[in-house]
Amino acid sequence: MAKIEIDGKEVETLQGETIIQAADRIGAYIPRFCYHHKLSIAGNCRMCLVEVEKAPKALPACATPVAEGMKVFTKTAKAMEAQKAVMEFLLINHPLDCPICDQGGQCELQDLSMGFGADTSGFIEIKRAVPNPDLGPLIATDMTRCIHCTRCVRFEEEIAGQRELGAMFRGEHMEITTYVKHTVKSELSGNAIDVCPVGALTSKPFRFKARAWELTQTGSIAPHDCLGSNINLGTLRQELLRVTPRENEAINEIWLADRDRFSYVGVHSSERVLLPMIKKNGEWQKVSWQQAFEVALESLQKVLNKSGAESFGALVSPSATCEEHYLLQAFMRGIGSNNIDHRLRQQDFSDQQAAPLMPTLGVNINDIPLQNAILLIGSNIQKDQPIAGLKVRQATLKGTKVFAVNQLDYHFNFKVAEKLIVKPKQMVVALASIAKALSILTNQDHAAKTLFADVVVSAEAKAIAEQLCAAEKATILFGLQACNHSQAGLLRQLAALIAELSGKTLGFLSEGSNAQGAWLAGCVPHRRAGGQLLIKPGLNAAEMFQQQLAAYLLLGIEPELDCADSTQALTALKQAECVIALTAFVTDRMKEYATVILPIATFGETSGTFINITGEWQSFSGVVSPQGEARPAWKVLRVLGNVFQLEGFNYVASEEVLEQLRQIAATKVFSVKKNPLATFAIGPVDDNHLQRITEVPIYSIDSLVRQSEPLQVMQQNEKLTALRVNKHTAEKLHLKAKQMVTVKQVGSLTMPVEIDERVPAGCVLIMGGIKETVPLGAAQGLVEVLG
Amino acid sequence: MVKTIIRIIKSFTLWELFAGLLLTGKYFWKRKFTVQFPEEKTPVSPRFRGLHALRRYPNGEERCIACKLCEAVCPALAITIDSEQRADGSRRTKSYEIDLFKCIYCGMCEEACPVDSIVLTDMSHYHIAERGENILTKEKLLAIGDKYEEQIAAAREEEGRYR
Ligand code: SF4
Ligand code: SF4
Ligand code: SF4
Ligand code: FES
Numbered sequence: 040m041a042k043i044e045i046d047g048k049e050v051e052t053l054q055g056e057t058i059i060q061a062a063d064r065i066g067a068y069i070p071r072f073c074y075h076h077k078l079s080i081a082g083n084c085r086m087c088l089v090e091v092e093k094a095p096k097a098l099p100a101c102a103t104p105v106a107e108g109m110k111v112f113t114k115t116a117k118a119m120e121a122q123k124a125v126m127e128f129l130l131i132n133h134p135l136d137c138p139i140c141d142q143g144g145q146c147e148l149q150d151l152s153m154g155f156g157a158d159t160s161g162f163i164e165i166k167r168a169v170p171n172p173d174l175g176p177l178i179a180t181d182m183t184r185c186i187h188c189t190r191c192v193r194f195e196e197e198i199a200g201q202r203e204l205g206a207m208f209r210g211e212h213m214e215i216t217t218y219v220k221h222t223v224k225s226e227l228s229g230n231a232i233d234v235c236p237v238g239a240l241t242s243k244p245f246r247f248k249a250r251a252w253e254l255t256q257t258g259s260i261a262p263h264d265c266l267g268s269n270i271n272l273g274t275l276r277q278e279l280l281r282v283t284p285r286e287n288e289a290i291n292e293i294w295l296a297d298r299d300r301f302s303y304v305g306v307h308s309s310e311r312v313l314l315p316m317i318k319k320n321g322e323w324q325k326v327s328w329q330q331a332f333e334v335a336l337e338s339l340q341k342v343l344n345k346s347g348a349e350s351f352g353a354l355v356s357p358s359a360t361c362e363e364h365y366l367l368q369a370f371m372r373g374i375g376s377n378n379i380d381h382r383l384r385q386q387d388f389s390d391q392q393a394a395p396l397m398p399t400l401g402v403n404i405n406d407i408p409l410q411n412a413i414l415l416i417g418s419n420i421q422k423d424q425p426i427a428g429l430k431v432r433q434a435t436l437k438g439t440k441v442f443a444v445n446q447l448d449y450h451f452n453f454k455v456a457e458k459l460i461v462k463p464k465q466m467v468v469a470l471a472s473i474a475k476a477l478s479i480l481t482n483q484d485h486a487a488k489t490l491f492a493d494v495v496v497s498a499e500a501k502a503i504a505e506q507l508c509a510a511e512k513a514t515i516l517f518g519l520q521a522c523n524h525s526q527a528g529l530l531r532q533l534a535a536l537i538a539e540l541s542g543k544t545l546g547f548l549s550e551g552s553n554a555q556g557a558w559l560a561g562c563v564p565h566r567r568a569g570g571q572l573l574i575k576p577g578l579n580a581a582e583m584f585q586q587q588l589a590a591y592l593l594l595g596i597e598p599e600l601d602c603a604d605s606t607q608a609l610t611a612l613k614q615a616e617c618v619i620a621l622t623a624f625v626t627d628r629m630k631e632y633a634t635v636i637l638p639i640a641t642f643g644e645t646s647g648t649f650i651n652i653t654g655e656w657q658s659f660s661g662v663v664s665p666q667g668e669a670r671p672a673w674k675v676l677r678v679l680g681n682v683f684q685l686e687g688f689n690y691v692a693s694e695e696v697l698e699q700l701r702q703i704a705a706t707k708v709f710s711v712k713k714n715p716l717a718t719f720a721i722g723p724v725d726d727n728h729l730q731r732i733t734e735v736p737i738y739s740i741d742s743l744v745r746q747s748e749p750l751q752v753m754q755q756n757e758k759l760t761a762l763r764v765n766k767h768t769a770e771k772l773h774l775k776a777k778q779m780v781t782v783k784q785v786g787s788l789t790m791p792v793e794i795d796e797r798v799p800a801g802c803v804l805i806m807g808g809i810k811e812t813v814p815l816g817a818a819q820g821l822v823e824v825l826g
Numbered sequence: 827m828v829k830t831i832i833r834i835i836k837s838f839t840l841w842e843l844f845a846g847l848l849l850t851g852k853y854f855w856k857r858k859f860t861v862q863f864p865e866e867k868t869p870v871s872p873r874f875r876g877l878h879a880l881r882r883y884p885n886g887e888e889r890c891i892a893c894k895l896c897e898a899v900c901p902a903l904a905i906t907i908d909s910e911q912r913a914d915g916s917r918r919t920k921s922y923e924i925d926l927f928k929c930i931y932c933g934m935c936e937e938a939c940p941v942d943s944i945v946l947t948d949m950s951h952y953h954i955a956e957r958g959e960n961i962l963t964k965e966k967l968l969a970i971g972d973k974y975e976e977q978i979a980a981a982r983e984e985e986g987r988y989r
Contacts, residue, residue, distance in 0.1 A: 067850045138893030138940045139917045247911045247918075 041107040046114060058100040058111055059087055069113050070122055071153050072129075072236050073188035074101035077293060078195055083517050084188050086129070086151065088121035089113045095537050097121040116579075119155075126155040129163045132211070133181055133237075141179070142238030148186060169214050175222030176752040177229055178300060185215050185239035191231040198294065199225040200432050200452030213701035215239070222756070224335060225452075226425045226737060228302040233284065233293070242281070244304050244652050244749050249275045258285055259659040260649050261299035262358055262642050263744060264424045265549045266404060267651030268295055272303075272643050272662045279303050279643045290404055290651070296425035297753075298541065298744055300736060305746030306666075309622045312638035313667025313770030323630060328637075328668065331681045335635045338617040340681075342590040343374065346822035352378035352583040354602070355562050357594035358741055359672065360647025361656075362696040364553070364560035365568055366676040366688075367594055369693050373685035377564050377577025378588065381557035383602045384519075384550060384735075386819065387530035388579045396570045396709050397558035400652045401546035408433040414503065415443045416534055417466065418518020422449050422737040424548055427516075428452070440510070442503045444469050446520060446732050448797040448805065457503045462799050463730055463819055470533035472496045476504035477540040504541070511541040519550055520734075523603065525819045548652065552742065555650035560700055568700060569707030584608050590617040594672060595639065597742055599628055599813045606785040606816040621672055624742050628691030630812075639672040640665035643742055646693045647673070658697065729768075730801060731784065733818035735808035745808075760788075760811040762803035763795035771825055783823040840850045864951075872981035875946040878962060879971035879978060888968060889943035892919040896935035896944050904928035905935060922964040924950050926954065947974050948981065 042050050045067045052061045057080065062069050072084040082102030088098045092110035097118060098239070100111070110636040112118055128452040130152060169182040187206065192215065195204050203223045207214050215603070223231075232240050254273035261282075268291035273281035284295035284305045315331030316323050326334075343351060351370050355364060364381070371379045407413070407430035421428035432453040435441055440456040443449070448460045461471045475491040477483075489782065500731040507513055515538050521530050538545035549555065561568035565576035576584060584598075584607045591612060598608040612618055613631035620633040623641035630636075639645075644665040665671065673693050680688030690696050736759055738750040745751070762782055774792045776782065781789045782805070788810075798804045807818050815822070834843065861868055871940040881889050892909035935944045947970065954960050962970075971978065 139891045140893060141917075143893065247892065247909050249909070250898070252898060253894065 041105050041812055043105050043109040043111060045111045051342055052105040054134070056105050058089065058091075058098075058105055058109075060110070061105055062100065062113065067113055069100045070155060071101060071145060072151075072186060073190060075190050075193075075234055075333045076194045077198070078190060078234070081189050081193060083162070084129075084186065085125045088118060088125065090115050090118040093248045122155050127157060129186055130156060130160065132167050132183075133186065134166065138824075140181070140184065140238040141241040141246055142184075143250065146238060148238035154741050159445055167211060170218040172220070173222065174217070174240075175224075175230075177243055177297060178223060178232060178750040179241045179243040181239055181241070181336065182215060183232060184237050186237055187213050188236060189215075190234040190236065191215065194231050194234050195223075195225065195228075196437075197433075198230070198429065199227045201225040203228075204231070222753070223619050224753075225766070226297055226422060227294060227429065229282060229296050229297045239481055241298075244301055245281045248280050249273070254281060255662070257662045258284075259643065259655045259662070260552070261291075261295065263298045263302060263740065264296070264426070264552060265554060265652040265656060266290055266426045267552065267649050267657050268299055268426055269657075270295060270299060272394065274643075274662050277663050279306055279751055280748035288405070291426050292653075294426060294429060297717050297739075298425065298750065301749050302744045302747045304748055304750070305624075305743045306641055306643060308624060308746035308748075310626065310746060311641075311666055311669070312622060312625045312636055313669065315638060315668065316625070316636040318630075319635055323636075326459070326821055328670075328678075328711040331635055331637060332678065335619050335637070335679070336617070336682050338634055339590055339619065342617050345432075346589045348375035349378070349577075350589040351592070352578060352588045352590070353380075353592040353594065354383060354580060354583065354596060354598060355379070355381045355557065355593075356601065356741065357381045357383070357554040358555070359550070359595050359694060360553060361556035361560055361643065361650060361700055362647050362673045362693045363594065364557045364562045365700045366673055366680070366690075367592075368561040368568060369687065370676055370680050371592075371678065372561075372567070373687075374683060377573055377575070378583055379562055379577060380564055380795070381554060381562045381585065382550075383596065383598070384523040384818065385527060385579075386523060386525045386581060386603050386817075387527040387529075388581065390531055391563065391565055391576075391579070392572075394558075397555040397650070397654070398547035398652070399555070400548070401544040403653055405804075407431060407514070408439070410434055410439055410510070410512050410514050412440045412442070412507050412513035412691060414507055414513070414515040414537070414543075415441065416515065416517050417443070417445060417468065417521025417524060417530065418443075418548060418585070419447070419449050419520065419734070420514055420516065420518060420548065421447075422455075423519050427548065440506055442502075442507070444473070444798065446802070447734065448799075450797065456506065457499050459497070459499050459503070460797075460799055462802055463524065463732055466521070466524055467529050467533065468494060469500065470537065471529060472500040473504050473507075474540060476501045476538045480504050480508055481540055483540060483810070485821075486674045498713075507537075507543065510543075513541070515543055515545045517545065517547045520550065521820065522547070522550070526693055530712070542636050546652075552651075553649040555652065555654065556648065559650065559704055567707075569703040570709035571707050578711065584611040587611045589615055591615050591619070593618065593620045593622065593633075594676075595622060595742065597622075597624075597626060597629060597745075600739070600745070600808050601741065604817040605807070605813045609813070621675055622742070623669065624746055625775075636669060637675050638665075638669035639675055640669050644669070645671035647674070648670075648697050656701075698741060704715060729772075729803050729824060731815075731820050731822045732798065732802050732804045732809040734804060736806055739806075739808035758791070758793055759806045759809050759824065760790050761793040761805075762790050763793045763798050764802075765796050765798045765800060766794055767800045768798070768802070769794055774824070781825040782815065783825060786814035787825075788812065788814055870948045870950075872948070874948040874950070875931045875936075876926070877947050877949040877952055878929075878935075878967060879945055879947050879969060880922065880964065880967040880972060881945060881971045881975065882945055882968065883980060888918070889941045890919055890922065891941060891943075892917050893940060894912045895938040895940065899934045899938040900929075901932060901934060902928045902930045904930075919964060922967060924962040924967070926960045926962060942982065945971075945978055945982070947978055 050061045073081045087100040088097035088489045090112040091098050171180040192204050256271045259272045261270050269285040269287040271283045271285045287291050317334045381502045433452040443455050443458040447462050467750050471494045476496045483581045564579050569610040599605045602608045618633045620638050621637045644661050646660040738744050738754045776794045778792045897907045904925045906923045910945040911919040912918040
């Protein structure tokens with residue numbers, strides 16, 4: 040709480056602050072390169088030298104702690120001279136060819152050399168040259184430009200939690216590189232581009248495409264996870280060229296996941312549908328919107344007349360906007376069908392009546408690092424919601440204990456204090472044993488006690504229970520793998536029980552960017568918009584495929600990749616008489632089952648609203664016009680409503696739809712039917728069969744990322760099409776690594792074996808969400824391995 | 827009174843007519859300075875700012891590195907550049923267009939160019955007959971550069987002394 044003076048201005052400083060932090064707070068500018076307010080202090084560039092009264096030499100402002108009565112001068116002759124001298128040294132080895140550098144116009148070195156650089160140099164010797172390491176398809180390197188501030192190294196180590204970059208050699212020979220040649224794998228690696236003050240690290244997909252000064256920046260919301268990271272879209276002449284993070288301390292701070300940063304490349308994919316298409320006599324024809332709507336009306340009306348509205352179902356992406364969700368459910372209910380769902384990967388819907396209005400995190404995003412303990416249930420938080428993973432990591436650095444109950448032993452970038460890695464079938468038992476341990480520990484005479492009589496409390500479960508109880512602040516996070524588990528309902532009840540017994544909060548992480556909006560807008564079979572209960576609920580996502588309806592409407596999805604059971608989805612769609620697909624991308628498989636394809640706008644092209652996991656409504660607008668004849672999905676749905684002569688489809692702007700949804704959300708009374716945990720059965724654990732565990736790779740979660748070429752290249756080397764087993768299982772089955780085997784589930788597929796110690800014994804891990812594994816079928820099922 | 831008398835005399839002797847004819851006669855016998863355009867041309871300053879050109883290096887490589895400084899500096903927003911990474915990894919323009927209807931021939935683009943790529947030649951004799959011809963594309967600009975390189979280089983050489 041020392042009082043200091045900066046350039047004659049008095050400043051109250053905070054405990055442990057350095058001069059530069061105090062100066063930044065009052066807006067006194069001190070030039071800097073290595074100092075970054077989100078990273079640790081390195082003090083190695085010396086650009087921030089300032090004069091301090093009574094100090095014989097200029098001192099680095101970023102590394103000098105404040106002291107009572109200190110008098111700092113940032114613009115005196117002495118300070119300026121020191122800063123100019125540092126700049127001269129920095130420019131000695133830096134190439135002076137800004138015109139061909141991609142950072143030109145957004146470069147901190149360029150800016151500061153305008154203020155502190157000399158226009159001539161006394162250096163006539165040869166400049167050094169440094170080889171460029173290949174960091175993969177996302178980051179372009181130009182290491183001769185590096186000024187060794189080590190921001191990227193500190194970012195990788197402190198924020199991303201992966202030591203992938205480092206400084207090698209010393210003095211003039213210093214190089215920033217990977218120790219062993221490899222691509223940078225961190226899911227947050229793109230942020231190194233932002234922290235690098237010069238053009239040493241730049242974005243590869245954006246390379247040489249445009250200058251920073253000519254881009255129009257418009258705020259938007261990231262479309263791939265439930266946090267709703269704030270972003271800026273950079274456009275030039277109606278083309279989306281760049282996505283960068285927009286600072287929002289409450290959500291993503293200044294960071295952004297690579298998935299959100301580079302998925303925009305998919306917008307320009309060659310698989311974009313540019314014109315409406317209809318299937319005529321088995322041939323695809325490009326037609327006008329008018330014709331396409333006519334065909335849609337005709338073929339759907341035929342089905343409705345024949346088999347009634349109950350045989351018509353709609354499946355929608357959880358990443359569609361609130362407006363689209365609302366209009367789609369209005370359309371379906373207008374036609375008389377309640378078969379609508381966004382929970383595509385879910386398998387168990389048993390507790391849907393008891394679900395809250397929408398899944399929420401329970402705490403604020405920024406409260407995650409403040410917890411003393413975090414229990415992850417079925418969550419690969421680091422890959423599923425990278426920014427949330429970053430917060431959990433921040434927490435562990437402060438000493439938070441993280442516990443994980445998972446089906447796979449994920450290699451998180453944070454320390455996991457206790458973990459229970461169990462087979463999918465035993466997830467329930469694992470949670471029950473924690474619940475039992477808690478009820479014994481807290482001495483609560485819960486009805487559950489009798490239910491769990493057979494459950495054995497393992498040492499890990501006991502340890503988790505004890506530490507969870509002991510923590511002053513703790514939260515339980517229910518992840519996607521738990522949510523998509525075949526006993527998800529039971530797991531959710533057990534998680535709630537654990538929260539109740541320990542007195543901690545329970546939060547949910549949800550699929551896609553707007554599952555909240557989907558719940559609220561009524562894209563579920565059992566509730567209307569605003570959560571009003573329906574007396575007779577429609578079919579859920581799984582039932583719609585099981586019962587093989589006569590007509591389907593798909594919005595922004597590829598069911599064989601986005602749904603829980605790929606083969607079931609494909610069979611159902613192929614037998615259907617009418618499939619109307621509203622989609623931005625068309626695949627060969629889609630051409631096999633669709634009747635009408637209506638091209639819709641995708642990321643950056645449509646206005647809309649996402650509700651994030653903390654209930655924040657974040658609206659955004661379209662920044663480029665949709666390609667070809669594509670139209671925003673809300674407009675297509677609105678016209679579809681008109682074509683079917685439904686009431687109330689007269690909106691002229693997406694804001695009107697949003698306004699209506701807001702009104703419904705504000706006025707409608709929402710109620711749930713809670714059913715107590717009455718039944719509890721430990722399913723028979725079949726040890727002779729191999730249980731399939733499915734993971735959706737980080738860059739396969741929705742159609743936009745699947746279309747983004749650099750992200751696909753990122754995971755090309757990951758050997759996604761493989762049968763992963765641990766060593767123990769491999770020995771038991773006499774399998775060797777790299778051996779080709781035939782895997783039989785619904786269909787069969789030949790793939791190599793990979794030894795993966797993350798997989799529990801008796802289980803195999805096969806990726807989902809990728810084209811190659813579609814023939815296999817359901818995400819959880821029994822497989823056979825034929826040598 | 828006197829003035830009126832002088833006026834009367836002048837008008838009756840056709841004085842002004844003869845004064846005028848005297849001037850005509852003077853020029854009639856003088857040396858003529860009419861330039862017979864287009865057979866003849868007036869000399870042009872090396873600083874003249876006419877039609878644009880994109881130059882190449884002697885080895886044939888185009889000079890332009892797509893830095894977009896000319897585009898940024900152009901006060902008339904006459905230049906439009908699309909840049910890309912060429913197969914060999916270098917920074918190049920995908921398209922480079924100057925709209926002659928917008929251009930005010932200020933020469934700022936030439937001043938801004940770090941590699942002496944875009945230049946204003948001394949050509950002023952061109953016309954635009956059809957819509958669309960006002961856009962100078964990269965191919966046209968390079969062709970102009972190729973054709974007049976000698977002249978362009980000579981003019982820069984001469985001007986270089988004053989820079
Ligand atoms: S690559 Fe960039 S961030 Fe990393 S040390 Fe060099 S200049 Fe700093
Ligand atoms: S001469 Fe002037 S107006 Fe014409 S293109 Fe160059 S900078 Fe623009
Ligand atoms: S003409 Fe010159 S200034 Fe313009 S983009 Fe090319 S190199 Fe840059
Ligand atoms: S900013 Fe202070 S030494 Fe680099």
